[in-house]
Amino acid sequence: MTEAAQYFSRELLAWYRANKRDLPWRMNRDPYRIWVSEVMLQQTRVDTVIPYYNRFMDKFPTAAALAAAPEEEVLKCWEGLGYYSRARNLQAGAQEVAERHGGVVPDNKELVSALRGVGPYTTGAIMSIAFNRPEPAVDGNVMRVLSRYFCLEEDIAKPATRVGIEKLAASLIPDGAAGDFNQGLMELGALVCTPKSPGCLTCPVMAHCEGRAAGKEHVLPIKTKAKPPRPERRLAALVIGTGAHEGKILVRQRPDTGLLARMWELPHVLDPQQSDTVKKKGRGAKAKAAEQAELMAESAGSVAAALPPAAVREMQMDALCRTLAAEEKLLVRPTGWWGEAEHVFSHIVWDVQVYRADYGFVLDEETDEFAYAGVGVGRGASQAAAETAAAYEPNGADREAAGLFGDAAVSGDHAAEALPSNYRWIGPEDMRELAFPNVFLRLLREYWI
């Protein structure tokens, strides 16, 4: 080990022990508590995590408690934190611990690494922080700090670079102090050796920092830029209940896999207008931005502030109606624009245009066709609504439900039994149980204010 490397390890360890923050997961070295904190901290800032962590540990204090909980409650506890597969994987991991390891997180690198949602970084963090094992825990902070200190110019966006830095980090761990040293590395990255304006003047290892000596502290680490998120326009339906569902709105649960898996949301579809454009033209980033801006109109931040041009509204309502009928077997009749919201994911940015809609259809006994409640085919329904209703082929349950409602249906009630199985009517109180991504939380809170 070089002089500079020994200096680094010694000074960093001393600095950490004198300057470490008092954080809730540093209360003790319970490996379960460390594990939960490390998963929450993945791609997420400390300040954001703290309240979630406290609530989570309060509710699921042990791996056994987490393992036994309904997944719905776990997701609800994670609501707003993002990367929701972390929550589902963490619970799966807790179930492995409960079933295969007697409820105790094993002091074993291979077994920890095999847990669901635990990758190379989290394995190293748990092994070093909870068990003081000399394993490297290389995250973004560590790659930045070491890139600067040793003036490494490899692209830290490449997986191979992380592997190399892991070897270096392992070689730096002082005997018997893996946990404190690894945390010190991250603490330095978070508090001093920050991405944009590193605080070299207060840095405990500045004297031997090669990056600074080379005048490259602002250039390092080298990192290739991520692709910008692709824009998507989503058309959403704010379906307002009547009759038995007065005061409620219609929400649906997302599929088991993929984006926002098993979260709840307003029913929505990809604007077919947009997908055509994307396919045919393959627009550049500028054109995308322009198109997005055009539809955003002059929003003032409030959900209900802007109004797209009337012609656009008509087309979008038509598309929303037809697509929900085709893709979801859900018959709604959009009645007007309600609001909009933007939602930025890592790789997608949604422009959500929300339309009020009526729900409900009744069997017209004269024509034996389904029609929208209170409107009816050919009696004032919008063309799209009329066509989708007329084309709808009722199943037995629909007929039975329509029949059951009888006169109530004619007066604007609807066939509840015909709802697709992943749909529910909810009131504000139901928001306490169901987990929604932030964009829909914002919209629903706005609606229920």
Added chain:
DNA sequence: AATCCGTGGAA
């Protein structure tokens, strides 16, 4: 290897 997974804070 590249892409898919959220969200919010800071500059």
Added chain:
DNA sequence: TTTCCAAGGAT
């Protein structure tokens, strides 16, 4: 306003 990116993992 835009850009970056934070204690990453799974596929």
